Amino acid sequence: MPAVAGRLSLDSLEHPVVLAPLGGGPSTPALAAAVSEAGGLGFLAAGYKSPDAVWDDIAALRALTDRAFGVSVFTPPPPEGDQEAVRAYAESLRGDAERLGAELGTPLHDDDAWAAKLALIAEERVPVVSFTFGCPAR
DSSP: OOOOSSOOOGGGSSSOOBOOOOTTTTOOHHHHHHHHHTTSBEEEEOTTSOHHHHHHHHHHHHHHOOSOEEEEEEOOOOSOOOHHHHHHHHHHHHHHHHHTTOOOOOOOOOOTTHHHHHHHHHHTTOSEEEEESSOOOO
8 A cells, every 4th residue: 555645544454454553662664664564553652752753753663664554652641630539540650669779759740742743743744643542622
């Protein structure tokens, strides 16, 4: 299947195989390209990566294949969480942390560079985008 011009239908794949994005390490441009080249849909994971690293992965994948691929992005949680629930959960970990000789850190909100990754994906015209941890608002 050549590069996508317009909409991609999963029915148009040669093989009904979609590579899971595999965030946190196993996702590579070579693996995604191999799946796409074999007639499936390869995916890159953008989660836990900087926008520059995601751009590098997209460029590397495109150097390996001209077939369609996807990128998966972590949908951030709302910035205002239940602070009491977070505090209670952290306290529930205190005993384990002390046994390990560790200290509890301060909870903080991290959107995993959401806006920058969306801008990159739009600019690079990534054929397929998926979202992990929920659907984004329109």
